[in-house]
Amino acid sequence: MTTTVDEVLPYDEALAAFDPVMGLEVHVELGTNTKMFCGCATTFGAEPNTQVCPVCLGLPGALPVVNAMGVESAIRIGLALNCEIATWCRFARKNYFYPDMPKNFQTSQYDEPIAFNGYLDVEVPGEHGEEPWTYRVEIERAHMEEDTGKSLHVGGSTGRIHGAEYSLVDYNRAGIPLIEIVTKPLTGAGERAPQVARAYVAALRDLLKALDVSDVKMEQGSMRCDVNLSLRPKAGEPTSPEQAAVPLGTRSETKNVNSLRSVERAVRFEICRHAAVLSNGGSIVQETRHFHEDTGATTSGRIKSDADDYRYFPEPDLVPVAPSREWVEELRATLPENPAEHRRRLQTEWGYSDLEMRDVLNAGALDLIERTVAAGASAQSARKWWLGEPSRRANTEALELVAYADQVGLTPAYVAELQSMVDAKRLNDKMARQVLEGVLDGEGAPTAVADARGLELVQDDGALEAAVAKVIEGNPDVADKIRDGKVQAAGALIGQVMKEMKGQADAGKARELILSTLGEG
Amino acid sequence: MTNTTTDLTRATAAQLADLLAAGQVSSVEVTQAHLDRTTAVDEQVHAYLHVAGQSALAEAAEIDRRRAAGEPLHRLAGVPIAVKDVMTTVGMPTTCGSKMLEGWIPPYDATVVAQIKAAGLPILGKVNMDEFAMGSSTEHSAYGPTRNPWDLERIPGGSGGGSSAVVASFQAPLATGTDTGGSIRQPAAVTGSVGTKPTYGGVSRYGLVALASSLDQAGPCARTVLDTALLHEVMGGHDPRDSTSIDAPVPAVVEAAQRADIKGMKIGIVKELTGEGYQAGVSARFEESLQLLVDAGAEIVEVSCPNFRYALAAYYLILPSEASSNLAKFDAMRYGLRVPPTGIDHPSAEQVMAASRDAGFGDEVKRRIILGTYALSSGYYDAYYGTAQKVRRLIANDFDRAFETADVLVSPTAPTTAFRLGEQLDDPMAMYLNDVATIPANLAGVPGMSLPSGLADEDGLPTGLQILAPAMQDQSLYSVGAALEAALTDRWGGPLLDRAPDLTAKGA
Incomplete structure (x- = not known):
């Protein structure tokens, strides 16, 4: 199979002529212990087809039962996204044939989503001298559904189904609860559309993490983003009424974009590709596209037309979900602080400058510092330690700081312990750095490292x-x-x-x- | 002295239960008697798709052992039963009368089957049905039709013709059935047996291979109203694995069947379910039964359910729609038939699915899948499925209004007696009309029962009377059914089925 390389227009030229409009669909695997409609475990990485039962295998006669935790998580997500929560809604069957879908229909929600009409205010960081910007992402809906199984295509060179000798299907993932969060068309972002998309997915990830409803690991697929993009002729400033009056263009849907950086790149690429097609007098084909991490380009997938007919109808095997208002209010009252507000509060409490706060966020150290402060260290010392050697080493190993700390066993409690040794004048600064290196080298807790290495200020x-x-x-x-x-x-x-x-x-x-x-x- | 084997197969489940409890017979003897009867007559009747003699006898022996040990046992423990082949059974094939599932042995028991096993009823085997329960004659079974014990050239009803024939030919005192539009009641009517479709949600659907999820309901089949009640009690009750299962105790059906008290009860005749379109003998027996009910102390009132006339049309949109989706899982990927497409070297999964579904499904199943796929299509959904759901609501409203004036409703169960094999096979509409009186109950979720009302003068074949009650008032069916049964049996001088031909004489 030969892949045609699409022509692209330089970004600046594209933005000079066109106004981008995005729609983002994010699928989040919930972190419930059991699947959406049966009691099977949801552990990631288990041996294929070991977390299955008659229900999630779609055996004849088996029936689904709704996971109450799944509904609770969906409502909490809806509330955190400032959505209205349905007083009564149903599941629906989305009918289509595919070998990794055991029943050949997906139990989903159609015209009665559990949550709808919300928004998320997203802070778009200033880059290239731009001012930071708050963009309101309007949320169309958040609905509950089940994941499919996973196909592994064996024998082809691409790992895709085309050219494969045979395929293996793992149904462990089939039936894992998913929440699909769909934005309204996002207009007015102009040339910052790629950053807005990235910032939205990042903000959503932080929010879901704070809600503790998912492990939101994009690299493991527990959070997946589909990017819809279209261009329309430029008629004025992106946020102007003239521009808003221009009808939307035909969209492409880039599936399963699985990192923040890729989201940004996929939007940028599609803007340039659409612009090239439209500038040449061509028209955009409504289709699904695949994003390639290596090249940053998208390639054509399946032609998607309005003729796609899923024959939705209300799932007769399940009863409607009707969350009581008391329950919804109870859940609202126990929502955690919004991550953006949380960050603002911590910055004030800790007395960090904007620059310091930005460094902390970029290093992914916020949560670590918060826990270190909770363990007794001062905010400045916690920042100093985490952004020092651990960040350098995490960078070298191309790991997130949290993942690196996890790997080497550096905990917030250790960092607080290290600082308390400095405060107690058991260590001076230079010795403390040596102790930290010892901890990072796996020599154990700070006190143990200091003892083993004989590092202690002479008190005599x-x-x-x-x-x-x-x-x-x-x-x-x-x-x-x-x-x-x-x-x-x-x-x-x-x-x-x-x-x-x-x-x-x-x-x-x-x-x-x-x-x-x-x-x- | 008469042959013991014959006696035991002629006994009702209640009588067998008493004999077992009194130690006069063993479950092994009872079970063996029924297996012998099957050996003698089922070549003609073809009720069974799978006879599980060995496991049935082992279960019987276990019950006998437990009884001897003085363990507390269910009243029906040791009384054998036949199971409709639409219910999953560990260790026994479950085909649904389809080539698609030939040889499939489920890894789990349907809740109903688990309850039957827990109560200690040895399972004799799996009985025939129209493919995936689509039909009114069992002629749509991929494994050949079941024949009516009253006339082997005639149909035993459907889809549960195996269940009705197995009890009517004395091969089992009890059988399970499922009723989506009349598949328990119509077979009961044309074979002179009894069957109940409980309130929707009264019996678990977990492990019933779904035809139309919002209409399917499992229920008991037997030769007497009391036996039907006894099995109803075993099968019923809340199941957390079925979201549509009612979380309430099983109605007191056995008590109602034993009391048979209908004094002062108001019995409604549904105007729209009598008169034109009903065979003369069916109407005559129905009228006689009404008089017997009056004699037993009931009051007859007439009610009108004007929207019943749309029931058949609505049913044949809702059922195919749900069925088209329910049957999508039969794709040759994980279980069941797999047929490679001809003339394709490296077929895709989709091509294997298409070839397997083409080879595995019979014509009636394909017809309904096509109908349902069409009815759910974008642009047609509102006109077809949407409208049908509204009609369904109107029919439920008709029932509500009717039950304001009547405690139960009655009608003939089926418009005719058993028709001949092949007679309606090429005329789907004629076949569908068999269920015109039974379908409204499925659309509204209310319970219904059919019991014998006699033999039609013109052909000497059984006729059935249907009783319908408000949702969760299943016991009313049994009060009325038992009272009528007592009066009729009295008039006949014995059970109606005593007049059925002697199959062993014919087959010898």
Whole structure:
């Protein structure tokens, strides 16, 4: 199979002529212990077809039962997205044939979603000197459905079904609860559309994490994004009424874009591709497309037309879901703080500058710092430690800081312990860095590393006094200068004292002692 | 002295239960007697698709052992039963009368089957049915038709013709059935037996291979009203694995069948379900039965259910729609028949699905899948499925209004006695009309029963009377049914089925 390479227009030229409109569909696998309609486990990575039963295998006669936790999670997500919650809604069958779908229909929701009409305010970071920007993403709906099984195509070169010798199907994923969150058409983002898309998916990820409803691991597919994009002729500023009056163009749907960076790149690529087609007088084919991480390009998938007919009808095997208003209000009252507000509050509490806060967020250290502060460290010290050696090493290994810390066993409690040793003057700064390196090298808890490496400030004043006396004696010239009031000269002596003490002395204490001995204390 | 084997197969389930409890017979003897009867007559009747003699006898022996050990047992423990082949059974094939599932042995028991096993009823085997329960004659079974014990050239009703024939030919005292538009009641009517479709949600659907989920309901088949009640009680009750199952105790059906008290009860005749279109002998027996009910102390009132005339049309949109989706799972990917397409070297999954479904499904199944797929299509949904659902609501309203003036409603169960094999096979509409009186109950979810009302003068074949009650008032069916049965049996001088031909004489 040969893949045709699509022509693209440079981004600036595309944006000069066209106004992009996006629609984002995000599928989130809920972190419930059991599947949406049966009692099977949902553990990721289990042996194929070991987490299955008559219900999720679609065996003749089996019937679904709704997972109450799935409904609760859906309502909480809806509330966090400022949605209205249905007083009564049904599941529907979406009928189509595919080998990884056991019943050949997906139990989903159609015209009666559990949550609808919401929004999420998204902070789009300023780049290239732009001001940060808050963009309101209007949410069309959030509905409940079940995941399909997973096909593995064997024998072809591409891993896709085309050219494969045979396919294997793993039904462990079949029936895992999904929430599909669909935005309204997102207009007015203009040239910042790719960043808006990325910022929205990032904000949604943070929100879902805060709700503790999913592990939102895009790389494992527990959060997947479909990017719908269309262009329309430019008629004015992106947010102007003239522009809003222009009808929407034909869209393409890029499926399963599985990282924040890819979301941004997919939007950008599709803008450039659409623009090239439209500029050449062509028209956009309504189709699904695949995004390729390696090239950053999309390629044509299946032609999708309005003739696609899923023959939806209300699922007769399930009774309607009718959450009581009391329950909904109970859930609303226990929602966690919105992540954006949470960040603003922490910044104020911690006294971080905007720049410091940005570095912390970019490093993915917010949660780690919050937990370190909770373990007793000061906000500044927690920031200093996490953004230091651990961040450098995480970068080198191309890992998220959280993942790196997990891997080497560096916990917020350890960082707090390290800082408390500094505060108690058991370690000086340099020694503390060595202890941290020991922890990162897997030598254990900070106290254990300090003990093992023999790193501890000498608390014995006699030893320090002896060292000071020895250094003064060996440097009469310097001592004289200090006696004459040139206090800054003490630095040279402190260095020698520290050397004498093999670094295991409190430099401040050494300075005090030198000055008092020489009558300047 | 008469042959013991014959006696045991002629006994009702209630009588067998008493004999077993009194230690006068063993379950092994009872079970063996029925297996012997099957060996003698089923070559002619063809009620069974699978006879499970060995496991039935093993279950019987286990019950006998437990009884001897003094363990507390269910009243029906040791009384054998036949199971409709639409219910999943561990260790026994479940084909639904289709080539599509030939040889499939389910890894799990339907809830109903589990309840039957828990009560200690040995399962004799799986009985025939129209393919995926689509039909009124069992002629649509991929494994050949079942024949009516009253006349082997005639149909035993359908889809549960195996269930009706197996009890009417004394091969089992009890059988399970399922009723989507009359598949328990119409077969009961044309074979002189009794069958009940409980309130929708009264019996678990878990493990019933679905035809139309919103209409399907499993229920009991037997030769007497009391036996039907006893089995109803075993099958009924809440099942957390079926979301549409009613979370309430089973109505007191056995007590109602034993009391048979209908004094002061108002019995409604549905104007739209009598008169034109009914065979003369069917109407005559129906009228006589009404008089007997009056004699037993009931009051007859006439009610009108004007929307019943749309029931058949609505039913034949809702059923195919749901069926087209329910039957989509038969795709040759995980179980059942797999047929490679001819002339294609490396067929795709889709091509294998298409070839397998083409080979595995019979014409009636394909007809309904096509109808349903069409009715659910975008652009047609509102006109067909949507409208049918509205009609369904109107029919339920008709029932509500009728039950304001009557405690139960009655009608002939089927418009005619058993027709000849092949007679309606090429005329689907004629076949569908058999269910005109039974369908409204499925659309509204209310319970219904059919019991014998006699033999039609013109052909000497059984006629049936249907009783319908408000939802969750299943016990009313049994009060009326038992009272009428007592009066009729009295008039006949014995059970109607005593007049059925002696199959062993004919077959010898």
